Amino acid sequence: MIGNDIVDLTLAKKESNWKRKGFLDKIFTPKEQLMISNAENKEVMVWNLWSRKEAAYKIYNRKTQIRGYFPLQIECFNLEIIDGFCFGKVVLKEDLYFTKTEITSQYIHTIAVENIQDFGSIETLNNLENIQKNNGIPNYFSGNNLDLKPVSISHHGRFEQIISI
Numbered sequence: 434m435i436g437n438d439i440v441d442l443t444l445a446k447k448e449s450n451w452k453r454k455g456f457l458d459k460i461f462t463p464k465e466q467l468m469i470s471n472a473e474n475k476e477v478m479v480w481n482l483w484s485r486k487e488a489a490y491k492i493y494n495r496k497t498q499i500r501g502y503f504p505l506q507i508e509c510f511n512l513e514i515i516d517g518f519c520f521g522k523v524v525l526k527e528d529l530y531f532t533k534t535e536i537t538s539q540y541i542h543t544i545a546v547e548n549i550q551d552f553g554s555i556e557t558l559n560n561l562e563n564i565q566k567n568n569g570i571p572n573y574f575s576g577n578n579l580d581l582k583p584v585s586i587s588h589h590g591r592f593e594q595i596i597s598i
Contacts (some may be wrong), residue, residue, distance in 0.1 A: 435555070435583050435598040436491030436530075438547040441590025443539070451479045457464055460473045460486075460504045468512070477547035480541045481519065485509045489523040489530040491585055495570050496528075498530075540592050544585075552596055558584065558595040574598045 436578065457466050465482050471479035486507040494500060509532070512521040519534040524544065533552055534543040536598075544555060558564075563574040564584055573584040575597070584597045 434492045434495055434547045434597060435551065435585050436488040436495070437488035437543060437585040437587045437594050437596050438491070438591045439540055439542045439587045439589050439594050440480045440484050441540055441592050442480065444590030445480055446476070451476065462505060462508045465509055468509075477536060477541070481512075481536060481543075482509050484534060484543040485521060485523050485545065486531045486543045487587075488532060488543040488585075491527050491587075492530055492545055492547060493525045493528060495583065498568060498570075499567075505580070521553045540589075542587075542592075542594055544596060546598070554598050558597055562593065564595075 457469065461469065468482065469478045470477050486504055486509065489507060502530075507523060507525045509521055509523050512519055519536060521532045521534070523530045523532055530545045530547060531549045531552070532543050532545045534541060534568045541571060544552070546552060558573065562572050564586070565574065571584045571586055573582045574580070575582050584595060587594050
């Protein structure tokens with residue numbers, strides 16, 4: 434299973450006031466709020482954590498077919514930088530997901546997987562060709578034998594990422 438999320442930092446800055454009263458309390462657990470308050474760049478940490486939660490939620494939604502808004506039931510932890518990427522873990526209810534986040538000056542992009550080894554099998558797709566949705570969940574028909582593969586689509590502002598595994 435795979436999920437991904439991208440945040441256009443210019444658009445996020447323009448449309449979302451993460452400093453407004455109550456915003457952090459609605460989205461982030463106390464441990465995550467501590468990570469934000471201790472971060473060198475608090476705004477980047479906000480969208481880093483948000484992106485991880487969204488990417489993990491996409492896997493959860495694919496597995497369970499349950500849609501909902503419950504960001505406080507999703508918690509990020511164990512963030513560490515390796516080779517320029519920020520790796521971490523996310524717990525959603527009782528499920529554990531592994532995340533890999535690319536942070537640039539323009540965007541933050543997170544990929545979430547259930548098995549850490551799956552990071553080596555990520556494929557980036559250039560367009561929506563051969564993608565079909567079933568109950569809102571996208572899948573990709575690959576190759577001549579039309580094998581069905583899970584795909585995750587994310588877009589925000591100027592950026593879009595389509596990935597498969």
